[in-house]
Amino acid sequence: MMVNKKGLLAAGAVAVAASLALAGCSGASSSKSGSSDAASSTLTVWVDADRAAVLKDAAAAFTKESGVTVKLVQKDFGKIQEQFIAQVPTGKGPDVTIAAHDWLGNFVGNGVVQPVELGDTAKDFQKVAVTAMSVEGKTYGVPYSIENIALLRNTALAPTAPATYDDMIAAGTAAGTEFPYLVQVGPESDPYHLYPFQTSFGAPVFGTNADGSYNAGDLSIGNAGGEAYAAWLAKEGAAGHLSVNVTGDIAKEKFNAGASPFLITGPWNVPDAQKAGINVAVDPIPSAGGETAQPFVGVQGFVVSAKSKNAIAANEFLVNYIGSEKVQTELYKVGGRAPALTSAFEAASADPITAGFGAVAAKAVPMPSIPQMGKVWQFWGVTEAAIISGQGDPTALWQKMTADIQTAIK
Amino acid sequence: MTHPGTERDEAQVRESKRSRQAARIAEAASAGVKTLLVKIFLLGIVDAISVYALFVLLLRADWVVFGAVLLVTLIVNWIYFSKQKLPAKYLTPGLIFLLIFQIFVVGYSGYIAFTNYGTGHNSTKQDAINALIVSSQQRVPDSATYKLTVVEQLGNYSFLVTEPDGTVSLGGTDAPLRPVTDATLDATGKAVALPGYASLKFNDIVGNQEKIAALSVPLSDDPNDGTLRTPDGSKAYLYLSDLVYDEAAGTMTDTKANTVYADNGKTGSFVAADGTELLPGWKVEVGLANFAKAFGSESIRGPLISVTLWTFAFAFLSVLTTFGLGLFLAIVFNDLRMRGRNVYRVVLILPYAFPAFLSALVWAGMLNPQFGFVNQVLFGGADIPWLTNEWLAKFSIIFVNLWLGFPYMFLVCTGALQSIPDEIQEAATVDGARPFQVFRLIKLPLLLVSVAPLLISSFAFNFNNFNLIYMLTNGGPRDVTAGVNVGSTDILISMVYKVAFVGANRDYGLASAFSIIIFLLVALVSVISFKQTKALEELN
Numbered sequence: 001m002m003v004n005k006k007g008l009l010a011a012g013a014v015a016v017a018a019s020l021a022l023a024g025c026s027g028a029s030s031s032k033s034g035s036s037d038a039a040s041s042t043l044t045v046w047v048d049a050d051r052a053a054v055l056k057d058a059a060a061a062f063t064k065e066s067g068v069t070v071k072l073v074q075k076d077f078g079k080i081q082e083q084f085i086a087q088v089p090t091g092k093g094p095d096v097t098i099a100a101h102d103w104l105g106n107f108v109g110n111g112v113v114q115p116v117e118l119g120d121t122a123k124d125f126q127k128v129a130v131t132a133m134s135v136e137g138k139t140y141g142v143p144y145s146i147e148n149i150a151l152l153r154n155t156a157l158a159p160t161a162p163a164t165y166d167d168m169i170a171a172g173t174a175a176g177t178e179f180p181y182l183v184q185v186g187p188e189s190d191p192y193h194l195y196p197f198q199t200s201f202g203a204p205v206f207g208t209n210a211d212g213s214y215n216a217g218d219l220s221i222g223n224a225g226g227e228a229y230a231a232w233l234a235k236e237g238a239a240g241h242l243s244v245n246v247t248g249d250i251a252k253e254k255f256n257a258g259a260s261p262f263l264i265t266g267p268w269n270v271p272d273a274q275k276a277g278i279n280v281a282v283d284p285i286p287s288a289g290g291e292t293a294q295p296f297v298g299v300q301g302f303v304v305s306a307k308s309k310n311a312i313a314a315n316e317f318l319v320n321y322i323g324s325e326k327v328q329t330e331l332y333k334v335g336g337r338a339p340a341l342t343s344a345f346e347a348a349s350a351d352p353i354t355a356g357f358g359a360v361a362a363k364a365v366p367m368p369s370i371p372q373m374g375k376v377w378q379f380w381g382v383t384e385a386a387i388i389s390g391q392g393d394p395t396a397l398w399q400k401m402t403a404d405i406q407t408a409i410k
Numbered sequence: 411m412t413h414p415g416t417e418r419d420e421a422q423v424r425e426s427k428r429s430r431q432a433a434r435i436a437e438a439a440s441a442g443v444k445t446l447l448v449k450i451f452l453l454g455i456v457d458a459i460s461v462y463a464l465f466v467l468l469l470r471a472d473w474v475v476f477g478a479v480l481l482v483t484l485i486v487n488w489i490y491f492s493k494q495k496l497p498a499k500y501l502t503p504g505l506i507f508l509l510i511f512q513i514f515v516v517g518y519s520g521y522i523a524f525t526n527y528g529t530g531h532n533s534t535k536q537d538a539i540n541a542l543i544v545s546s547q548q549r550v551p552d553s554a555t556y557k558l559t560v561v562e563q564l565g566n567y568s569f570l571v572t573e574p575d576g577t578v579s580l581g582g583t584d585a586p587l588r589p590v591t592d593a594t595l596d597a598t599g600k601a602v603a604l605p606g607y608a609s610l611k612f613n614d615i616v617g618n619q620e621k622i623a624a625l626s627v628p629l630s631d632d633p634n635d636g637t638l639r640t641p642d643g644s645k646a647y648l649y650l651s652d653l654v655y656d657e658a659a660g661t662m663t664d665t666k667a668n669t670v671y672a673d674n675g676k677t678g679s680f681v682a683a684d685g686t687e688l689l690p691g692w693k694v695e696v697g698l699a700n701f702a703k704a705f706g707s708e709s710i711r712g713p714l715i716s717v718t719l720w721t722f723a724f725a726f727l728s729v730l731t732t733f734g735l736g737l738f739l740a741i742v743f744n745d746l747r748m749r750g751r752n753v754y755r756v757v758l759i760l761p762y763a764f765p766a767f768l769s770a771l772v773w774a775g776m777l778n779p780q781f782g783f784v785n786q787v788l789f790g791g792a793d794i795p796w797l798t799n800e801w802l803a804k805f806s807i808i809f810v811n812l813w814l815g816f817p818y819m820f821l822v823c824t825g826a827l828q829s830i831p832d833e834i835q836e837a838a839t840v841d842g843a844r845p846f847q848v849f850r851l852i853k854l855p856l857l858l859v860s861v862a863p864l865l866i867s868s869f870a871f872n873f874n875n876f877n878l879i880y881m882l883t884n885g886g887p888r889d890v891t892a893g894v895n896v897g898s899t900d901i902l903i904s905m906v907y908k909v910a911f912v913g914a915n916r917d918y919g920l921a922s923a924f925s926i927i928i929f930l931l932v933a934l935v936s937v938i939s940f941k942q943t944k945a946l947e948e949l950n
Contacts, residue, residue, distance in 0.1 A: 041616050067613050081914065089533030106914040109530045111541025111690030117641035119555055138545060187798055187886060244798070245780035306541050312619035315641040316612075371529075374913020378895040386890045389798070397890060404893045408912075 042069045043310050043317060045302075046084070046097035048077040054330040058321045068313045081106065088112040088305050095308040096318065099141060101132040101299040105369040108135045114306045115140055121319055129340035131212040132299035132366035142318040143301035143340035144331050149193060149266045150295070150360040151286065155279040157261035165197075165288035169241065172261055180241060181262035182255050184248040189384035191377065192367075193264055194233075194242075195296055199365070201229040201289030205376055206368055216372040216409065221380075222402030225289065230387055230398035232288060237388035244385050267336055267357050282356025284363075295360065296367040299340065372409040379404045453490055457483060482506060523922035526696045529915040531678050535692040538679075539655055542662065542688060546653035550636050553648040557600040558640055560615055560622055561607035567618070569627045569638055570609075571646055572601045580604065581627040581638070615643035653688075662688060700923035710909055713896040721901040724807065725872040729865055731812045736819025737857075741849070744827050755824070762817035770881035773810045798887045800898040807899050811878055815868070826860045827853070862943040869939070870932045879904045902928055 047055055052074050059070035073094060075083070081103045087093035089112070099107070107113040115138045122130055122139070129143035151168075153161060157175040162168035172180025184190050191198075198204075202225035207218030220226075236242045246254075255263035256276035263269070264285060273280050285293040302322050304314045321327060328344035338358045339345045349355040367373075383401040387394045460483040467476040486506075489498045525531075557572040561580075568582040570593060578601040581587035593601040603609045615622055626637040629648060636650040652666045662671040662680045671680035671688050679691025704710060739758060743751050761769065776783040777796035785792050796806045830853060838848045879885060885900035885908065895908050906928070910921035 041619075065612075066616060068616055082916070085529075085532060085916075089537055103914065106529060108545060109689045110532050111538055111545070112532075114541075114544045115547065117549065117647055119641075119645055119647065138548065188884065188888075243780065245778055247775075247778070249775065250778070250781050306544060307537070309620050310616070311623040312641070312643050313616045316643070319642065371915065374915050377913055378908070379890075379893075382886070382888045383890050392891070400891055400893065407893075 041067070041310060041313060042071050043096065043313050044071045044073060044094040045317075046073050046075045046080060046094045048080075048098060049074050050334050051098060051331060054327065054334055055322075057330070058324075058327045059317075062317050062321050066313065066316065068310070068317075070317065084305075085110050085112055088307055091307055093305050093307065095310045095314045096302050096304055099301060099303045101141070101143070101301065102367045102369045102373070104133065104135050104140050104303070105371045105373065107303065108140065109371050112306050113140050113303045114308070114311065116142060116304055116315060116318060118142070118319060118323075121323055124323070124342055125340050126342055126345060126361070127212075128297050128361060128364065128366055129299045129301075132297060132369070133301050134211075134213060135369060137211055137213060141301040141303040142322050143299045144322060144328055145300045145335060145337035146340055146345075146358070146361050147266060147298045147300070147337045148295050148357060148361045148364050149196070149264055149285070150357050151283045152255070152263045152265055152270065152273065153281045153283055154255070154258065154261045155281050157258070161281070161283035162262075162286045165200075165286045168262055168286045175261045177258070177260050179254060179260040181264070182246065182251045182260045183242070183264040184246060184251040185242055185244050185385070185388065186247045187244050187385060189244065189381040189388065190248070191380045191384060192296060194384060196264070196285040196293035197232070197288045198226070198229050199295075200287040200291050200293040201225040201232065202291050203229050204294075204365065205373070205380075206370070214368045214370050214373075216370050219402065219406055219409070221376075221405065222399060226402070227395050227398055228289060230394035233384060233387045234390060234394040237390055242388050244389055267338075267353065270353055271336075280353070282353050282360075284360050292363055294363055294365050297361050297364045298367055300337070301340070375408040376405050379408070449490065453487060456486065519922050520926065522918055523700055523926055524695055524697060525693055525919050526678050526691075526699070527693050527919050528910075528917040530689045531691045531693050533690070533692055535673075535678075538690045538692040539662075541690050542653055542680075543651065543655060546651045547639065547649045548652060550648045550650055553636075556638060556646040556648075557598075558644055558646040559600070559602050560610040560640070560643055561604055562610060562614075563607045567610075567622055567625055568607065569625070569640070569646055570601050570604055570607070571638065572599065583625060583627065586628040586630050587638070610643075612643060619643075696919065700919045701927075703920055704923050704927060708894075710905075712892070713894055713900070713905065716898075717896060717900055717902060717905050720804070720899070721873060724804075724811075724875075724901055725869050727808050728811045728815060728872040728875070729869050731808060732815035732819045732868070733823075733861075733865060735812060735816040736821075737823045739816070739820050740823035740827055744824060755820075758820055759817045761813055762821070766814055767877045767881045769814055770810065770878050773806075773813075774882050777806055797883050800887060803883050803887055803899050807878065807882060810882055811872070811875070814878070815872075818868075822861055822864055823857065826857045829860070830856050859943075863940070866936050866939045866943070870936060873901070873932050873935075874903045874928065875901070876903045876907065880907075902931075 045055065045059070052072055055070075055072055059072060063069055075097075077098070080097055080099065084093060084097050084099075085106065088110075093112070104113070118125070118130070118139055125143055126146060129146055130139060133139055133141040133143050151161075157177060158171045160171075162171050169180045183193050185194070203221055203223055205219070205221045206214040206216060207220045209215050233242065251263060252265070252269050252272065254260055255265075255269075256273050256278060258278065263273075270280060270282075285295060287293045302318050304311065304318065308314055323341060325341055325344045325347075328339040328341040329347060332339045332344065332348050332354075336354075338354050338361065339348055345354075345358060349358060379401045383397050386392060387397050391397075460479055463479050464476060464483075467479065486502060489495055489502055554574045556569075556574075559570040561568050561570045566582060568580055568585075569587075570578070570580050570590075571587070572578050572595075576599055578590055578593045578595075579587040580590045580593075590601075590604060592605055594603040596602045610618075610622075622640065622643060626639050626649070627646075628637050629635040634650075636648045638646040639649050640646045652664055654663045654665055655661075656663060660673050663669070664671070669682050669686070671682045671686075673679075674681050676694075676696075677687065677691065678694035678696075680688040682688075705714075742748065743755055743758075748754075774797065777785075779785055779793050779795050779798070782796075784796065785794055795802060797803050834852055834856075835848055838852055843851070879899060879901055883897065883899045885897035885904050887899075888895070888897040895912070896905050900908070902924075906921055906924040910917045910924065
């Protein structure tokens with residue numbers, strides 16, 4: 001009899017789990033569909049843990065004003081892209097999610113986002129942020145932060161900012177440290193961190209259209225500037241300035257230990273450097289090829305689901321609440337990334353670190369979000385690594401890479 | 411003489427028998443009632459939840475899942491209320507779990523292999539059409555912002571707009587904008603009310619936002635002038651759409667370039683005559699196309715043979731080395747003469763306690779040619795390219811896997827060794843066998859009987875050991891002149907990952923097709939190995 005009871009319990013548990021799972025599978029939005037009175041409108045927003053606390057206040061204010069309940073769902077930032085694409089078509093996805101701008105190409109290609117009309121507020125944001133949030137001329141999100149790399153300088157080892165790459169090497173050599181400057185490369189290279197050098201030779205990955213968006217048909221990475229950059233990589237690799245053995249961890253550790261006056265990195269490594277007792281200044285990345293060294297800018301913002309039944313409420317929340325100076329400043333305070341709203345950015349620029357990265361961002365370019373970019377990385381990094389390690393003729397390797405990318409994106 | 415006594419005794423006996431019987435019946439009955447109550451209570455909970463789920467599903471008109479839940483609930487009730495079917499009572503819970511979490515998942519993955527599910531094909535055709543239309547709405551460059559009041563009359567919504575020059579107009583979906591004169595203006599000059607119409611407040615707009623967001627009011631009778639739409643209920647902007655969907659013909663027309671995109675019924679997307687595809691598309695069944703792609707495309711076919719060979723070599727060598735070292739250590743630490751064996755055993759098991767991907771990352775750091783511990787300390791600053799030379803990288807992978815995997819084999823072998831009776835060894839020694847002979851002829855065969863199935867499962871695990879490859883070398887080093895994204899330490903599963911998931915692009919269909927192929931390979935090897943193990947068992 002006892003055994004039988006246990007069996008019963010197990011059966012109970014199974015049936016409960018099973019019917020919940022099955023019911024869950026088919027979607028829990030029953031409370032949302034069919035209801036059309038204002039009181040029960042709920043705006044579901046996906047947000048990462050750091051941002052959730054700030055949004056709570058904005059959400060409360062919005063609810064008070066509009067009567068729309070905002071449900072904040074915490075998500076692991078790294079998993080949002082995939083989950084959003086998977087869930088929106090089922091109708092179970094959120095109305096609004098936090099997103100990085102380089103996911104947009106994928107989002108648009110999958111038809112899971114709808115355009116957001118910034119209207120006249122578009123000019124209140126930094127231009128690079130709005131450009132980054134746009135695909136084929138249409139804006140798909142409200143940006144809140146801008147992130148990019150710059151040159152971090154240990155002011156004890158190098159008192160002045162270098163004007164050119166050669167200045168930097170000279171200052172680094174004069175400092176007598178283990179490395180004249182540091183940039184993370186790694187066994188498969190790191191095209192993101194090396195990109196400012198590449199653009200200083202006039203070889204962006206893709207050409208741009210008149211409105212600043214990337215033109216996938218114009219693969220400019222293999223132009224004459226690209227070949228000059230490849231030759232430069234080989235030269236610097238042979239001189240020991242660039243090495244595939246220097247990974248991100250090693251570069252950071254050595255800089256924090258005072259083994260180099262310069263490190264090319266982003267704001268994420270600044271707190272640790274300061275903790276290690278280093279006085280850091282943020283400078284523009286010196287040009288190696290003569291033109292302006294433009295790093296990639298990463299923009300984060302909020303986008304609206306293509307299947308949202310609350311498009312107007314979502315738009316209102318994004319443009320008038322997320323886009324407000326107060327929320328943008330709060331978001332800056334928790335994340336440390338420069339605000340996308342110009343007025344909030346100007347206020348945040350009282351901090352020299354933010355101002356330094358912001359000055360670089362003003363001349364930088366958005367990371368391409370077009371789907372073709374996904375196919376560039378797989379050839380780009382390993383080729384740079386091969387050139388830096390001196391495996392073959394730089395020009396030939398670079399042209400081979402260009403041809404491979406061309407084939408892949410066709 | 412004894413008769414009356416006997417009679418009394420008999421009566422007593424009968425009475426006590428009867429009372430015992432009665433007590434037993436009563437006990438049984440009460441126990442039965444208790445069990446029945448528990449049974450009814452628990453099944454009541456189950457049924458209550460099922461009925462709730464059924465209602466939810468009914469409202470959503472989700473008939474397939476509705477039927478499944480109903481069927482399962484009925485079966486569960488039938489089984490547990492019946493007096494027999496004892497085996498079913500034990501098996502049902504497990505079977506339900508098996509169905510939901512194993513059979514369904516496997517079946518679904520198998521189904522995906524025959525579709526084009528992935529980036530750009532992740533939903534239905536209707537969703538794709540909606541997404542295309544929505545994202546083709548282009549705001550007319552430099553057009554004005556119209557101040558908007560949404561008004562309602564008899565359940566129909568209209569736009570009451572104030573143009574920048576102060577003109578007030580009214581329009582609806584079927585009625586192009588026409589000027590009105592009797593509107594009430596507020597202090598800013600914005601028209602906020604019109605006689606005969608009710609103005610909507612933000613709350614009302616939000617309450618009916620699906621309809622209002624879908625409203626598009628033609629600017630004039632000429633559709634090429636564009637339509638007004640509102641993203642927020644208080645401002646309207648002028649939009650032009652380049653894409654028009656022709657429902658009857660099932661085609662999309664780009665009005666700017668005058669191109670017609672038609673559904674060709676194969677790729678799950680709208681395709682123009684010249685082959686240009688509009689994305690997003692939708693999910694369709696593609697038959698064996700994914701399998702054809704798996705064997706047909708150059709980026710896969712080229713490296714497939716070498717990758718398959720290396721996968722087998724890696725899995726085989728991993729099992730061999732970890733088993734060899736594990737067995738050796740198990741024998742050494744099984745010797746009673748060894749002091750402090752338990753301490754050593756604990757230390758040896760430590761690598762097993764670390765998460766494998768963490769260890770792999772730590773090893774990747776230690777094997778760094780310039781800064782890593784191995785070259786710096788063990789090889790006195792030598793510049794050995796552990797992870798960037800093709801053959802050294804292969805060696806490093808197997809070596810790190812040995813470090814990660816031997817504790818498991820050590821544990822398994824220790825257990826198996828201890829279950830071999832000492833008498834057998836003593837008997838063999840008495841018969842004059844040398845220690846190595848005892849090991850080779852007696853212990854090893856006995857050991858293999860119990861360990862062989864674990865070796866086979868270890869082979870299957872290493873065959874798909876994605877974590878190690880991904881974390882340690884990411885499949886590299888790669889020959890950049892080969893032009894394919896596959897390196898010399900890539901195994902099948904990591905190659906599948908690279909080929910099916912490029913950047914942010916996900917080709918779930920292709921990945922599922924590959925996993926079926928890999929499953930077949932592993933199953934084949936396992937079947938052959940298990941046959942061999944059976945032969946081993948018959949030896950005994």
